[in-house]
Amino acid sequence: MSLPFELCDRTLNRIVARHGDLVEVETPLAKLVSPMSPEPVGSMRVFRGTSVAKLVYVGLVVPMIHLDSHMIFAFTGPESAVPHFTLDSVYGGSYHAFHLDLIPRADLATHLSYVDAAYHPLTPVFEAASAQEGLTAAAVGPRQRAVMSPWMLVNRATEEAFAGIGEHVDAYADHWSSLVEGGFDADVTATLADTDLPGRDAAVRANIFSRDVDPVWSQVSRLLGDATTDALRAELIANE
Template sequence: MTSLPKALHDHVLNRIVDTFGMTEVTNENGGPFLPLESKLPMHEGSVGGMRKFTGGPLFQVLTSSIVVPAMQLDSHMIFAFMPSDSAVPHYTVDSVQAGGHHAFHLDLIPRVDIGSRLNYLNEVYQPLTEACEEARKIEGLEAAHLSPRQYAIMSPWMLANRATAEAFEQIMKPVDTYLDHWFGLVEKGISAEALEDVTPAELAARDKRNKFAIFNAEVDPVWQRIGPLVGQEDADKQIAYLREVSA
């Protein structure tokens, strides 16, 4: 039976790939372009992999799935990246089961300083307010333990929660609402009024700095746990791929 985190991951990934007609980049054996092998004595062999999809108006979609039954770990991450010089946010959703607990993270990652561009804030994020506030009222959710630095590099509309199984089943609605809104932003782009004086070069430079901050073992301690699980070399490779910027 497909787990709740895997079902959410597959639903979102299939919607993105189908909407934009994307193609998977595989390794020489036709599998994930970065297979992940266990380094733990309790589990031998594959624990998942990192997948890459390209095509359409996106730069790339990267996923990372790590499943270790011996640890009761079932983790799936999706990052849908726009080109570095685009003002359209990146879309991300994580879904996890660890032991008897579930967790998820959902956001549209800002591409500009939203504290200084009210028009961008209103156009890109304000439409998500109702869905965000309703999601936070779901019974069975508990705020995830994130540092102030982690909150600072994402958006205030981010949803990051631990959840009961019953609560986790209800998050599909906000996940799809955020995704539908993001599809609309990708299709129509960001208005000149919302961008004000920002240039493509500034967007690209910020994207590089922002990715360095987000995918950083000092900022996000999850990478300190992934290293021992799949080996530090493959953990570092994942970070490097996630930090990639478009030309």
């Protein structure tokens, strides 16, 4: 069991256990195949629930190209202001890397009380992780950062440092789960009356999983083909 798989799988199981109505459903993308290998090179798992509307796992493991990549996205419902949770954990042959974030459901610059409730409690964790020895900033451009949050952690890591990030992942996941369970106070919710939550979410997710915004999809296409890659993207873009 690789470190990236172990981190992602443990986090997924914690979310499923805590939000007990999540049920795994069948998907035609359960086995991902590639011309590069006679055996499947990855898998997708999809869970559906109520407070957590959808949880998606995508794993790609191809030893011949030194790829060991695992990703989860946990999506709240269209009408919810609770951010989405995401974790990527990767081994690329000469380095480990991870991406951890809560994806905003409202504009942060104009909704300070939302920032204080949804994100500010993560600041000590963000600062501790940012200062952790063995972590270096990953190359993510400002355009891609613009669709995420300022509390995003996206780093390359030594093997030792990667093995130690579990507590940061748990802290983000636990805070997110608390928001899912408790929601926001009425005064915070009132400040979001100017936000079309479903419409904004649809637009943001289309951007996050856009081939134009995130170059990783071109790499996935080379491995899986355009049709399968677009089917993965479609599963991530919508809760339906």
